[in-house]
Amino acid sequence: MLLLPSLLLLATSWPVVIADSDSCSSSATISSQSDADTYANCDQIDGSVTISSSASGSIILNNVTEIKGSFTAEGASGLTTLAAPDLETLEGALTVDSMSSLSNLSMNSLSEVSSGITIIANPKLKHLEFEDLEEVDGQLKLTGSFSSVSLPSLDQVKGQTTIRGGRSMSCTALNNLQSEDVYHGGYSCSTSSGSSLSTGAKAGIAIGVIVGVLLILFLMWWVFRQRRVRQKRRRPSQTPASISPPVLKDEKQSTPQYQPIPSSDLSPKVPRKPVGLAPALLDGRSIYEAAYPASPIPVYHELDAGPVFSTHQRPINSES
Structure with a gap:
């Protein structure tokens, strides 16, 4: 009798188990929270997960720890919260793009992404945090009006890393990872008011x-x-x-050149004193001294020996 109720319970639960198994082995498209709840029994989704552009409100994907494909949310303008709190491994890419109302994105258990991460054009998303993220095999592109970006456990990014946030965002902690050789494919961090480049970029x-x-x-x-x-x-x-250079001349061979003196320069500057009357000419036999005005004229006579022919002879005055 007890076996019959057990068989009935097994028969009723078997289709549910089959349905859950089918949903975990294929890709999933989620438009609402009720769609997300259908994967609550899946530890792993073998395909990709896509958030429909018609989704709105909050969508939380619980209990899923691994997705074999990508996780994509694009253009869902009515979605405000998106969370996958138990997700640890993503073998595809993570893309969150053009979500105009999204203000909360939470994947704090995510540690490894086999492709890249692209989170862009989400104007209301101010705080971005991946607490356990360690490895990104592709690019890491985070652009928006972020006030803060936190990647405390990041160990390796194999592709290009581009981070751009709002004016109040600080790049200091992200820059420090550069010295730890975290960014293998290049790195840049900037804000709306300027840029904060790595040490290598500044040196370049x-x-x-x-x-x-x-x-x-x-x-x-x-x-x-x-x-x-x-x-x-x-x-x-x-x-x-x-x-x-000056030409040296031989003083012995040089001929002095004289300049004519103007006639005006020959005129005496100071008048000479007047002299007496011109002396009388000698006749060869008598010698007379030049007479000056107002002085008596002495009379000289010749000696008997003859006329005076030299200066050692003196005439003798005769007495009158």
């Missing part, structure tokens, strides 16, 4: 600026040099007279 920019300045200086020197060469070709080079 600095080197580029230095090389550019040196190149400009070289071009300026080359243009100046070419201009001087053209100027020298247009006119023969001449040594200026002002800097010509």
